[in-house]
Amino acid sequence: MIVAMIGSVVMGVAGVAAGLFGNSAAIMMDGLFSTISFIFAFLGLRVSQRLKNSPDNMRPMGYAAEESLFTTFRSLTILGLIIFAAGSAAISIHAYFAYGEVSGLVFGPILIYFFIIGILCAFLWAFHYRNWISSGRRSDILRLEAKAAAFDGLLTGIVAVGFVGVYLFQDSIIAPIVPIADSLIVLILCLAVIGEFWNDFKVGVGELVGSTARPSEVAAARRAARPVLQESAGQVQDFTVIKMGRTYVVTVYYNPMSKVLASEVDALQDKLTQAIHRVLEGAEVFVLISERSRAG
Numbered sequence: 001m002i003v004a005m006i007g008s009v010v011m012g013v014a015g016v017a018a019g020l021f022g023n024s025a026a027i028m029m030d031g032l033f034s035t036i037s038f039i040f041a042f043l044g045l046r047v048s049q050r051l052k053n054s055p056d057n058m059r060p061m062g063y064a065a066e067e068s069l070f071t072t073f074r075s076l077t078i079l080g081l082i083i084f085a086a087g088s089a090a091i092s093i094h095a096y097f098a099y100g101e102v103s104g105l106v107f108g109p110i111l112i113y114f115f116i117i118g119i120l121c122a123f124l125w126a127f128h129y130r131n132w133i134s135s136g137r138r139s140d141i142l143r144l145e146a147k148a149a150a151f152d153g154l155l156t157g158i159v160a161v162g163f164v165g166v167y168l169f170q171d172s173i174i175a176p177i178v179p180i181a182d183s184l185i186v187l188i189l190c191l192a193v194i195g196e197f198w199n200d201f202k203v204g205v206g207e208l209v210g211s212t213a214r215p216s217e218v219a220a221a222r223r224a225a226r227p228v229l230q231e232s233a234g235q236v237q238d239f240t241v242i243k244m245g246r247t248y249v250v251t252v253y254y255n256p257m258s259k260v261l262a263s264e265v266d267a268l269q270d271k272l273t274q275a276i277h278r279v280l281e282g283a284e285v286f287v288l289i290s291e292r293s294r295a296g
């Protein structure tokens with residue numbers, strides 16, 4: 001996360017400076033995106049440190065939900081930036097067609113910016129992606145940081161292609177739209193990527209409200225637990241899997257069908273935990289003694 005913070009600061013300062021000197025809203029948006037990445041990289045570092053804490057009196061279920069909270073608000077903030085940028089671009093396009101008012105681009109600072117930031121984005125994406133793989137693909141923070149770096153690089157690359165095209169063909173048939181090329185590029189990019197971050201936002205909200213995990217994860221946990229439960233004398237009333245950040249919470253509603261000692265319940269829970277950890281690493285497994293399922 002420290003590497004992400006340093007990279008985001010460099011890209012944020014460079015983007016804002018290039019946007020001001022080059023008179024480009026697209027570059028300014030790129031710089032603001034990087035600035036947001038810096039802020040959330042700092043918050044992500046704090047969250048990552050807290051995830052190591054064990055459950056305590058203040059957080060009986062641990063700190064895993066903070067990762068879901070982080071990813072949700074990061075996605076929401078980026079959605080806000082995308083909507084703001086798209087709105088500003090639309091206003092600029094309207095002003096050009098209605099009043100013919102628009103400021104020209106200065107290509108020198110813009111082209112230098114593209115070269116430097118493109119290389120930096122590629123490095124950050126590779127760094128975060130490798131760390132995400134090393135975490136066993138469990139860290140939503142690293143996954144989102146890798147995606148953010150990839151998006152930033154994609155944004156930079158596509159905008160670079162657009163600006164180079166405008167620069168090379170500004171005296172051709174595209175001359176009428178050259179003054180608003182910057183705004184058109186911003187608008188197209190916003191429409192192209194808003195769905196991805198909207199999906200991340202929905203996933204984060206789903207984890208915060210306790211939605212069930214993906215069907216493939218629920219099925220994997222059921223298959224892993226089935227041999228252990230078949231060996232027991234009781235009956236499974238229900239089986240739930242909830243994902244919170246990088247942690248899964250598995251609850252088995254279990255009717256022992258006869259008197260049972262607490263030690264026997266603990267032993268069953270330990271066996272289930274060991275089995276489920278083979279498919280959902282780090283999952284919290286609970287055995288709830290009940291004659292009823294969630295439906296009652």
